[in-house]
Amino acid sequence: MEKALSPSSFPQGTPLDHRYQGEHPVRTLAYLLRPDRARLAGAVAVFAVRHSPLWLLPLITANIIDVVVQQRPISELWWNAAVLASMFIVNYPSAVVYSRLMSTTIRRLSTTLRSALCRRMQELSIGYHSRVSSGVLHAKVVRDVDTIEESLKQTAEVGLGAVTTMLGGLIVIGIRAPAFLPIFLVVVPAAALLIRLLRGRLRGRNETFRKEIEVLSSRVTEMTSLIHITRAHGLENTAIHRVDGQLDRVRTAGFRLDLLNGRVSSLAWNVLNALGVCCLIGAALVAYYGWLPVTAGDVVMLSTFFTTLTASTTALMGLAPTMTRGLESVRSIGEVLQAPDLESNDGKREIAGVTGAVEFRRVGFTYEGSAEPSVSDLDLAVRPGETVALVGPSGAGKSTVLNLLIGFIRPTEGAILLDGIDTAGLDLRTYRRFLSVVPQESILFAGTIRENVAYGLPDEVDEDTLRTALQAANAWEFVSRLPEGVDTLVGQHGARLSGGQRQRLAIARALIRDPRVLILDEATSALDGRSESLVQEALGRLMSGRTVFVVAHRLSTIRNADRIMVLEGGRIRESGTHDELVALGGLYQQLQPGHAA
Numbered sequence: 323m324e325k326a327l328s329p330s331s332f333p334q335g336t337p338l339d340h341r342y343q344g345e346h347p348v349r350t351l352a353y354l355l356r357p358d359r360a361r362l363a364g365a366v367a368v369f370a371v372r373h374s375p376l377w378l379l380p381l382i383t384a385n386i387i388d389v390v391v392q393q394r395p396i397s398e399l400w401w402n403a404a405v406l407a408s409m410f411i412v413n414y415p416s417a418v419v420y421s422r423l424m425s426t427t428i429r430r431l432s433t434t435l436r437s438a439l440c441r442r443m444q445e446l447s448i449g450y451h452s453r454v455s456s457g458v459l460h461a462k463v464v465r466d467v468d469t470i471e472e473s474l475k476q477t478a479e480v481g482l483g484a485v486t487t488m489l490g491g492l493i494v495i496g497i498r499a500p501a502f503l504p505i506f507l508v509v510v511p512a513a514a515l516l517i518r519l520l521r522g523r524l525r526g527r528n529e530t531f532r533k534e535i536e537v538l539s540s541r542v543t544e545m546t547s548l549i550h551i552t553r554a555h556g557l558e559n560t561a562i563h564r565v566d567g568q569l570d571r572v573r574t575a576g577f578r579l580d581l582l583n584g585r586v587s588s589l590a591w592n593v594l595n596a597l598g599v600c601c602l603i604g605a606a607l608v609a610y611y612g613w614l615p616v617t618a619g620d621v622v623m624l625s626t627f628f629t630t631l632t633a634s635t636t637a638l639m640g641l642a643p644t645m646t647r648g649l650e651s652v653r654s655i656g657e658v659l660q661a662p663d664l665e666s667n668d669g670k671r672e673i674a675g676v677t678g679a680v681e682f683r684r685v686g687f688t689y690e691g692s693a694e695p696s697v698s699d700l701d702l703a704v705r706p707g708e709t710v711a712l713v714g715p716s717g718a719g720k721s722t723v724l725n726l727l728i729g730f731i732r733p734t735e736g737a738i739l740l741d742g743i744d745t746a747g748l749d750l751r752t753y754r755r756f757l758s759v760v761p762q763e764s765i766l767f768a769g770t771i772r773e774n775v776a777y778g779l780p781d782e783v784d785e786d787t788l789r790t791a792l793q794a795a796n797a798w799e800f801v802s803r804l805p806e807g808v809d810t811l812v813g814q815h816g817a818r819l820s821g822g823q824r825q826r827l828a829i830a831r832a833l834i835r836d837p838r839v840l841i842l843d844e845a846t847s848a849l850d851g852r853s854e855s856l857v858q859e860a861l862g863r864l865m866s867g868r869t870v871f872v873v874a875h876r877l878s879t880i881r882n883a884d885r886i887m888v889l890e891g892g893r894i895r896e897s898g899t900h901d902e903l904v905a906l907g908g909l910y911q912q913l914q915p916g917h918a919a
């Protein structure tokens with residue numbers, strides 16, 4: 323069973339942590355497959371048995387022909403028939419065992435990779451997540467791992483098939499007609515190369531087709547994300563026209579690819595079989611004139627082997643792109659697994675309680691690559707239970723201060739102290755248990771109201787606690803009227819909730835955690851009348867008795883704050899209560915709505 327995760331047992335030491343240091347992807351794969359090496363060896367052995375008809379059948383056919391042509395004892399026919407029968411008897415069970423062994427190995431590997439990626443994403447800093455789009459990370463977890471899985475499966479199936487056929491075939495030829503071995507070793511690769519060259523043209527067309535599909539995919543994504551704007555402006559036809567144009571290109575590229583595919587496949591088949599016939603005639607001539615000791619059975623065997631060995635060599639060469647794709651995906655996953663941008667908490671002090679005293683000591687913060695600091699010389703001591711409103715023009719540094727408080731970013735100058743302890747030395751995950759953040763956009767995930775409100779709480783929440791939180795958040799009234807109450811599904815495919823209702827659920831989510839420190843990023847757009855007052859009332863309850871930092875837009879929040887900090891250019895320009903700042907007649911006064919600048 324999975325161990326419950328406490329900060330101290332937070333996933334460390336995923337299988338790739340210690341090992342993956344950007345080495346060649348083949349080594350990464352070898353490392354990942356190590357725990358399954360016995361299983362893999364078993365799979366290879368079983369595969370050779372399962373695949374034996376392909377390289378043994380020509381030999382047995384040759385034996386049977388020789389029994390007939392040379393009038394050898396009939397018992398030899400029965401012996402050969404018995405070998406043939408036993409091959410078929412073991413074929414089915416060995417196929418089942420092979421699938422089982424291989425599938426266990428490959429599925430375990432993809433689960434390990436996906437789990438390592440998800441864990442690493444939870445450890446990477448918020449800075450990393452704001453730089454790397456979620457779509458890219460999503461593609462790594464889903465598509466790249468899928469590509470690795472597919473590439474391993476194909477390499478195993480096709481590669482093992484080709485290698486066992488080639489080895490088996492060459493051994494049989496080496497024993498039965500050794501004089502032909504050097505000829506095979508030269509002619510078979512040459513024939514395979516010829517067929518590969520013929521197919522080479524397909525690659526270019528494949529590439530064109532794939533690119534057109536990628537453009538289509540981005541056009542569709544663009545269309546769906548713009549759908550509100552498109553519909554609001556009556557631009558449906560323009561949007562459809564854009565997609566239609568691309569659909570046409572995909573159709574043309576697909577059609578050309580299919581035509582070429584048909585021509586190339588037929589040409590390759592003809593070349594392969596023509597070469598096979600040449601081999602048959604050549605071997606027949608050798609036997610007929612007695613240039614080498616070759617029986618009639620050998621003639622048939624050699625010509626069959628020529629075709630199967632050439633096909634195997636071609637298949638092996640054709641694996642290269644699949645393997646390259648798989649290795650590229652391993653590398654792409656490695657980029658995330660070795661990204662150094664981690665939030666470092668390991669070994670830092672864990673805290674069991676917070677009273678809520680927060681102090682900024684000459685805090686400065688400069689974003690990486692920025693010339694100017696976004697916050698400078700910030701000095702601020704906040705008592706437990708105090709409400710501090712941050713106001714200021716756009717770009718003043720308000721969000722940066724909130725992110726510093728959450729610990730998403732660390733001060734580049736000075737220190738932030740929590741209850742007198744420098745947060746630089748704290749395991750922030752333990753501190754954040756006493757922290758709630760209510761963002762501007764209330765984010766609900768696909769689940770019930772109960773799950774959304776109780777998200778992340780360690781224990782099951784009882785009905786009373788849930789109801790009290792919803793009541794205090796002014797959400798009970800609408801939740802209790804929903805057909806399934808707290809068990810109603812919300813989120814992407816759930817009940818439709820208004821903006822105000824979503825905000826009140828977000829407030830309930832914060833309330834139920836009973837935080838000591840609350841971080842509030844108020845929505846810039848106010849709701850209408852009743853909904854707005856319900857949200858304000860709920861916020862009032864949420865804020866009371868806690869240390870609150872709020873990026874404030876509502877006049878009521880600002881008026882009720884114990885202190886207002888007016889930021890500009892990353893510095894505190896003014897601070898005080900609403901009345902004091904109005905009396906001051908400075909920047910705060912200018913920021914008031916309706917003020918003529």
Ligand SMILES: Nc1ncnc2c1ncn2[C@@H]1O[C@H](COP(=O)(O)OP(=O)(O)OP(=O)(O)O)[C@@H](O)[C@H]1O
Pocket residue numbers: 452689690692696714715716717718719720721722723
């Ligand atoms: N990730 C980042 N990298 C570089 N600079 C950034 C980054 N985020 C913000 N900044 C810069 O830092 C400054 C402060 O930004 P911040 O988002 O904190 O302002 P704000 O007061 O919250 O603005 P708004 O009210 O518009 O949200 C701005 O000049 C902004 O351009």
